[in-house]
Amino acid sequence: MPGEADFVCLRCGAHFKMPYEESEGPKERACPECKSNSVRRVKEKK
């Protein structure tokens, strides 16, 4: 199954999941709520 990760929008604060592969380079992403590109991956706390 293709990987997914949690993301948070730094504009509106929405949390959501998006396709994500560690090996892939950066991708253009947009928040599904407000369409902002200030989208940050929520890394798992070790």
Next chain:
Amino acid sequence: MMDAGRHPRIELLSNSEVTKVKGYVGNFTVTVKRKARYVDEKECTACNECVEVCPVAVPDEYQQGFSSRKAIYIPFPQSVPSSFIIDMESCLGNNPIACGKCLEACDKNCIDFDDQDRFVDLEVGTIICATGMDVYDPTEIVEYGYRRYENVITSMEFERLICASGPTEGHFMRPSDQKRPLRIGFIQCVGSRSEKRGVAYCGNICCMNTIKDTLLLADHYPDTESKVFYMDIRAFGKGFEDLYRRSKEAGAQYIRGLPGEIVEDPKSKNLVVRVENTTAGRLEEHELDMVVLAVGVIPRHDAPVMRQLLTLSKTADGFLMESHPKLKPVDAPSRGVFFAGCAEYPKDVKDSVTQASAAAARAGILLSQGKVCIEAITSRIDGDLCIYCGRCAKVCPYNAITAPDRKKKQLPIVIEAACAGCGTCAAECPTDAITMKHFTDEQILAQIEAYLAEDPEDQIIIFACNWCSYPGSDLAGTSRLQYPTHGRVIRTMCSGRVAEKFVLRAFELGAPIVLVSGCHFSDCHYISAVQWTQRRIEKLWEKMEKLGIRPERLQLEWISAAQGQKWAEVQRSLEELRKKVTKEEIGETRRILAQERARKEKKAKGRPKAGAVASEQE
């Protein structure tokens, strides 16, 4: 092809593959793998003696598998050079020789089983990339039954079946019983214009190809009934509408609606096409003898290799990206590289020829000048500050910086003819050893300082790239869009130029919000520089969080030159964010960052020094 093959100044390297490209405009070294043919192409007269004795038969790729070829074969009738070649994958073996019948049959001793792949280096000034395209495989559209039903074929297969040099020598017949089909359906947009299966863009050539096919059928076999199932017919080129009209006059029926299903009669192998005729507003069934799927066009499977070799980028649809869609449509972003044909986008023969002529002319202009004007905005490395980390060479989207060698004390060198001036290297250099001409650190920092000299809490610092987001802001202005006026714009050529220190300096001087804006990934004017922007911003968010500064205060937006509306919307939401940043928060940030700066400056004092200024121009 013949003309090219005979031209005294054209060297045709067939059965060859480019394996490496080094250098830059005017000075490329292209390494080509000349694959072993096992037949001397100069001596072979294509007499066919060898083919007659070869015992191996495999499906003929050129004839779409409708007929077979031998292990020794000529790829297609008009191929240049007109010489045979041995496909070693299907030959019974050359080491040791397992069969050798062709060897015995060839009077001219053209066959050499010891032939080896060779590598040749070519010195060239410009490169034209005309690597073509692939066609969509419709197997995944199960309801059309391609590969399940023998009489469902693709437009490429139709082409072979009706061609005089095809497997049936132009006697058109259907695969199941070799009888001539009398009722033929064409289904348009197979694998094109679909978000779910295939690709989202229009294949560009399929409508006209089908129209041409219906006319061919009407011409060769007037008793054939053609039915075309379509969404809309795109006949936009010169004379195309006329061709469409002629096809209808010749009796082809055009039924608006894409079939939902094809069902085969197991006995007769006839096909029933179920479709909603959206013009008539009813469900219909059409019994046909054969169905042709007008398959779409996709980027070549090995396009990533080509992109890597020539430092190219792709547009969202996967085709090669041009330097500028309107002003430089045949130039690649890497200087000295041009495009022709479907490698850049699906196009028909006429457009391919037009583009190829343009590409040849563009290349010719460069070559005849014998010199190139370099960009005014290029980078320059100060050897005294360089620590040989190699970061600049790694991030440069144009490979315009040679990698440094610490042991040999070799500094990185900027190849100015290749540098496009994005500034990514300068933004990434850990020791500020790189100066971007006309966009120096001092110039950018001075703008930040000037903007924040008074009432910094009221200002939003915005970095906007020259090609997309800055023109986007212009468009918002010229369109008279209303938005809050707290943004203070600093233009850079590329968002890749926006160094971490610019952002942190803005916060240190009291900026409540900073926005970094650039081109959408697929429009990046500097191949992939925008990806380094994203990486840097992601790192900055981490760093800000660690330092105790809210990452939300650093915003990132991709805004194209056409998105004035988006620019205005972003400004409105930034203003909402700005209002939430208190004076206390700004004060705390300033204190944290001043401390951080003092710590860094102390650390930098003990750094070792290197050589001299390194730029190829010196």
